[in-house]
Amino acid sequence: MSWNPPSRPSWVEHINTGEIWPMTAVAQRPFTLDHIAGQVATGLGCSPHDVVGELDDATLEALSVLLPALENEAQLHVLGRWITHRLLARLLLQRMLIERTFRDTPALAKVSINEPWVVAGAPRTGTTILHEVLMCDPSLRGPMGWELLFPAPLGEGDDDPRIGLADIELRTPQTVASGIVAIHEYSARMPKECLSAMSFAFRSEEFVARYHVPSYVKWLQACDMTPAYAMHKRVLQMLQSSSSSRRWVLKSPVHLHSLDVLLATYPDAKVSFTHRDPMLVLPSVTSLLANLRWAHSDQVSFSDIGAYHADLYSRSLDHLVDLDASAFLPANRCTHSTHREFLDDALAVISGIYSQLGIELPQSTLTAMSEHLSAHPQGDKGGHAYSFNDLGLDHDREMRRFARYADRFLS
Numbered sequence: 468m469s470w471n472p473p474s475r476p477s478w479v480e481h482i483n484t485g486e487i488w489p490m491t492a493v494a495q496r497p498f499t500l501d502h503i504a505g506q507v508a509t510g511l512g513c514s515p516h517d518v519v520g521e522l523d524d525a526t527l528e529a530l531s532v533l534l535p536a537l538e539n540e541a542q543l544h545v546l547g548r549w550i551t552h553r554l555l556a557r558l559l560l561q562r563m564l565i566e567r568t569f570r571d572t573p574a575l576a577k578v579s580i581n582e583p584w585v586v587a588g589a590p591r592t593g594t595t596i597l598h599e600v601l602m603c604d605p606s607l608r609g610p611m612g613w614e615l616l617f618p619a620p621l622g623e624g625d626d627d628p629r630i631g632l633a634d635i636e637l638r639t640p641q642t643v644a645s646g647i648v649a650i651h652e653y654s655a656r657m658p659k660e661c662l663s664a665m666s667f668a669f670r671s672e673e674f675v676a677r678y679h680v681p682s683y684v685k686w687l688q689a690c691d692m693t694p695a696y697a698m699h700k701r702v703l704q705m706l707q708s709s710s711s712s713r714r715w716v717l718k719s720p721v722h723l724h725s726l727d728v729l730l731a732t733y734p735d736a737k738v739s740f741t742h743r744d745p746m747l748v749l750p751s752v753t754s755l756l757a758n759l760r761w762a763h764s765d766q767v768s769f770s771d772i773g774a775y776h777a778d779l780y781s782r783s784l785d786h787l788v789d790l791d792a793s794a795f796l797p798a799n800r801c802t803h804s805t806h807r808e809f810l811d812d813a814l815a816v817i818s819g820i821y822s823q824l825g826i827e828l829p830q831s832t833l834t835a836m837s838e839h840l841s842a843h844p845q846g847d848k849g850g851h852a853y854s855f856n857d858l859g860l861d862h863d864r865e866m867r868r869f870a871r872y873a874d875r876f877l878s
Contacts, residue, residue, distance in 0.1 A: 500527075529694075586601070593741045597741060610715075670687065672687070677763055678760065696728050777860055791875065804816045
């Protein structure tokens, strides 16, 4: 079993050895609600006590688990702590602004999110490229990175300063851990997945992706995800109120774990599932998240990440088999396609999805989709090497765990 972390720029070492004092000073602050609330209070012009007083019980519960896990389990280096303090402050500030906006503008709660189209599937199954291609349809709209990081205040424009702030935040980990770009590029003007909106509720796989936080993982897997989806809907309502009312096309692997809450939040949603051999999914997603964690910590366990995702997705995909067998969604609201099928003939897959969902696909839209695919060939950001053998997992055991899933969706 082996994993070789990518090299880091020399300036990262200067930060991590404490040579850049302003960043070190921030990094030395503890991850406590008082400190995070203090940073947010400065931006809001109120007291930390006021900030904490506006948080509901669900948010306080989530923070009471997350913050100690970051402090005691994540083993962050100086730059990782600095990045995380900025992340937490942004999330809490944006949450406050979102809630205040809804309080001051009651009509926002009545904005309808009609028939959202959700792309769901395990990581590395083609959710991203399918999402991007669907966004070529002028009748659909997907959220951009900057919109999901900074949905408040209302309003938008090409010169919005939030775009630059989001770009810095999204690109910093890619700069620190150079291997990320070849696996999954992020930027302010690229589509972003739903978990970023859920992070404002502090109930999100984003924290699991970035950090080794086993106590938070245990809590997250058992908690009620309704507050996370309620926040997700609020973010979409804000974005829709200030711009186009085109139908949303969304995506995230995390929906696999909470399909019941997703459909309770969006009862008329259409869902397109993507599928791929789990023996390829597991090393690929583990490689991505190992690189992401390397941007925050010197202590990255490739085997721990692999074991976690094997457990997580064996349960979620097994549950999907049961749901699909029960026809939990009618055929005109649910599609399935494989990564292999998409690579072999993406336009045929897309045409089939539109046909099954009863959605018109004009030739002009199909042409735009074809042009997007040609402009973004697989591997255009560099190679991504990974092997199941690097995970330290028993291949035969994992094949057995995923056998029902493979028989139903990959046969």
